[in-house]
Amino acid sequence: MAPQLAWIGLGNMGRGMCKNLVEKGNLDKPLIIFNRTQKRAIDLNTKLPSGKSTVALSLDEAVARADIIFTCLGDDAAIEETLEAAAKGNIKGKLFVDCSTVHPDTTTMLAKSINTQGAEMVACPVFGAPAMADSGQLVCVLAGPSSAVEKVKPYCKGVIGRANIDYSGQPQGKATLLKIIGNTFILNMVETLSEGHTLADKSGLGNDNLHQFIETMFPGPYIAYSGRLMSGDYYKRDEPLFGVDLARKDAKHALNLAQTSGTKMKDVEVADGHLAAVQKHMGSKGDIAGIYGAVREEAGLKFEN
């Protein structure tokens, strides 16, 4: 019998991933969806094709009714709280798939606690911006017991994502370790774009001319982010695409990993300093791309371009 799926966490990433699960996941039962702020779940339910999803009124209900429970939450505290609450019920035989970006130690601890309750856990953090979640183009990193990972794979490449990085049979923490390290490349890319565009501005080169170069030399995420900087999207949004609070959390975990393993990530320190300036200027509405505004300010320009 095909498993009953549930999805907890309907932020920028979760909504797109649910859409693709429903469209391409060959689910024979409606996807159970739950979000702490219920309105999000209701709105998504309305948007998805009729009968393909159903709103759970509580976390307990979502977990109790499902065989495989996906989670995609903002930070370590959120996922710890959620899975602790879930574990209070009977979760024997269930499979938890956590897509949240958290510290590998958090993942390891959660896996252990879930296992003691007779359930399984696969870590499945993903790479890609919300637009890629919408179009099913994420890169999925899977870690956990091989048999459990096999149960999750049908929903990854070809459904929510375009590629899998496979840590089958390896500790769940390996996936979030790769995710944290991988995110330092994203963070450093945004820092570099910010430094480059500010210099382009102040030197008279012009942002458009620089963008032409970026399009030719650096295909991929550089181009989208370069566009976001130039259009002012980094400060104009009502809600951030990649929230500054989440970005700082990622940086904090990377710097912690560096410290405990005896290395330094000076680039991440620089970028995090700028993220702090973004928080100061825009609060939680700030975006990782706001690093551009912070670098601009250091150059005597206005945060907003």
Next chain:
Amino acid sequence: MAVQLAFIGLGNMGQAMSKNLVQKGNLEKPLILWNRTLSRATSLSENIGHSIVAESFQDAVSRSDIIFSCISDKQGVRAIIDTVLKGDLKGKLFVECSTVKPEYIDALVTDVRAAGAELVAMPVFGEPTMAEAGVILCVPAGKAEAVDRIKPYLIGVICKGIVDFSGEEPSKADLLKVVGNVFVINMIESLAEGHVLAEKTGLGVGKLQELLAAMFPGPYMIFSMKMSTGDYYGKEPLVSLDLIQHLADMTIDMAKESGTSLKTYETAVEHMKTVKSHAGPQGDITGLYGVVRMESGLQYENGKRKEI
């Protein structure tokens, strides 16, 4: 009437570009070659054919319609142009590919135009093996008619792509070379730090490279492979660190003059100095990885280089 091309400055880049011009450029007339060390020009000419060695650069310039130059000397092509300005340059087109300061190009353009000639600045991105394979990136800037004159020799001949600054003042291209190199250097620094973190946390580099291949196609993979295969120590670098430091100095100066802070770039430039002090003339820009390794208590050399 058939166009006569010349190439002045036959270092690693100039040689590769000349070879591609001859082999793929459909040149009606033999390419005129000149180099300060004449033997380089002679052996190149023997190697590629369809070319002749000029006796002097004055000779090369006076006989040619389009003169390419690629000189690593800080003076660049200035000394050459000062000399030839005395002659008749009407209608000639100079294509300056050397990495030089934008102000320097502005001054050259003024002098060249006063003599009835034109100048297109065309700095390039890429290193000698890429130049050999014809896959560098060229940035031609200057009057549209002038850039049009050289387009037949660009994509598919000496380069894979261009950033087209037709209609822009020539110095814009060198401005881009300066700003653009921030991206290349910062990328290498970012890779260096990521690689070392992957090693020190026990993640290993294999899956990291799977991720890079999926998320950051292109230059990231190339440099990541250089790091993981130890292709950054124990041999002659593809590009001498001195040339890279020369460009870095220009970038730091421009940042200072314009009041821009390039904190990540500055970190990389500091690390570059350590590459130089550790590896001397064998110092490779990818050695930024070796430096981050040393800062983390590891050896500069990661032991992955297969000795021949």
